Amino acid sequence: MSLISPAALLFDEVARLGSIRKAAEHLNVSPSALNRRILNLEEDYGLKLFERLPRGVRLTAAGEVLIADIRKWKADQERSKVRLQQLQGLRRGHVSVGLMECLAGDFARTLFNDIQARFRQFTLDIFVGGTALITEKILNSELDLAVCFNVPDRHNIHKLKVVEAPSGVIVSKEHPLAGRSNVPLSECINYPFILPDFSIAARRLIDSALGASGVQTVPSLVTNSTGLMKRLIADNRHIAFLNAGNLMDQQRDAGLEFIPLAGRLLAPEELSLITRSSQGLSSATSAVVDLIKAQMDSLPIAPKSA
Structure with missing residues (x-):
């Protein structure tokens, strides 16, 4: 169903074809009935909308103004239909x-x-x-x-x-490192630490950084669960090598904090x-x-x- 009045659509068809007879044939209505609709429209506006010519009709200045609005309304309605169809598809x-x-x-x-x-x-x-x-x-x-x-x-x-998520360590807020703006990798190994296993892509970055620093140490635990890592560092002793993105749950992670590593050994x-x-x-x-x-x-x- 169109929201634009039938009279406006009839008017547009006559203007498009330049002939009441041709428009009537296209719309499958009688020419006299269509002509009456146009005359009623002109009476409503109090202006001539078409010049009657020997071989058809031509828009007057008033008709040009009206047809521009009608065609804008039609275009707006088509855009609305597309948006509604898209919305229907998203239901x-x-x-x-x-x-x-x-x-x-x-x-x-x-x-x-x-x-x-x-x-x-x-x-x-x-x-x-x-x-x-x-x-x-x-x-x-x-x-x-x-x-x-x-x-x-x-x-x-x-x-x-x-x-990008900065790399570093996560500690409990009671840990000796807590509150630091950053911490060197060499200092991190003074504390027992927990590493992700190789199913977590960060492990390769961490091993590369530890190797580049010349550090030889053994983690207390290796696990594929970042949730377990965070639960275990609540003992206030351990640290976990995890990025800042691992502290996304404000309530669950309220007792933890992230500390960036100093230098560029561990890439973001x-x-x-x-x-x-x-x-x-x-x-x-x-x-x-x-x-x-x-x-x-x-x-x-x-x-x-x-």
């Missing part, structure tokens, strides 16, 4: 997202709440794992999107957004929003991409690219 949809463990709290909850608030009939799968496993699932089309650290550059992985980590390069994004997935990008912009880590 239903399913998106699968992979997240690192550190994102499975406030980040995941905010994403879920935003989707529920805007797109009530969306369904969402969230898979939690390490970068290697998440990346594999993206490549196998088991996930539509993923947010993870230190994604390797590959031709079949498309990075939709990247932010990259948090990336990724998809498979060959995968076209559905309207539902594109909507979720926008929500995730907005969340990444709000993280306490500086954007590298967007």
Whole structure:
């Protein structure tokens, strides 16, 4: 159903064809009935809208003003239809997202709440794992999107957004290092420490930094769970080599703090929003991409690219 009056549409058709007879044939109405509608329209406006010519009609100055408005209304209505169709397409949809463990709290909850608030009939799968496993699932089309650290550059992985997370250590607020603006790597090894295992991409960066510093030491624990690492450093003795992005849950991480490493031995980590390069994004997935990008912009880590 058109929101534009039938009279306006008839008027536009006569103006387009320059003939009441031709417009009547096209609209499957009688010429006399169409002419009456035009005369009534002219009477309503109190102005002649067409000049009657031997072989048709021509718009008057008043008619030119009116036809410009009618065609603008039609164009606006078409744009509205497109937007409504897009919105209708977003009412239903399913998106699968992979997240690192550190994102499975406030980040995941905010994403879920935003989707529920805007797109009530969306369904969402969230898979939690390490970068290697998440990346594999993206490549196998088991996930539509993923947010993870230190994604390797590959031709079949498309990075939709990247932010940098400073590298350093996480300690309890009662630890002797707490409150420092930064700490040298050489000083970190004076304390028992916990390392991520090789399923977490940061481990290679950490080993490289420790090797470059000439440090020979053994960690107290190696684990694939950043959550466990953070729980264990609550003993006020241990430290954990983790980036700033691992302290994203304000309540859960309230007793912890991040301390950047001094110098450049340990490079910043990259948090990336990724998809498979060959995968076209559905309207539902594109909507979720926008929500995730907005969340990444709000993280306490500086954007590298967007």
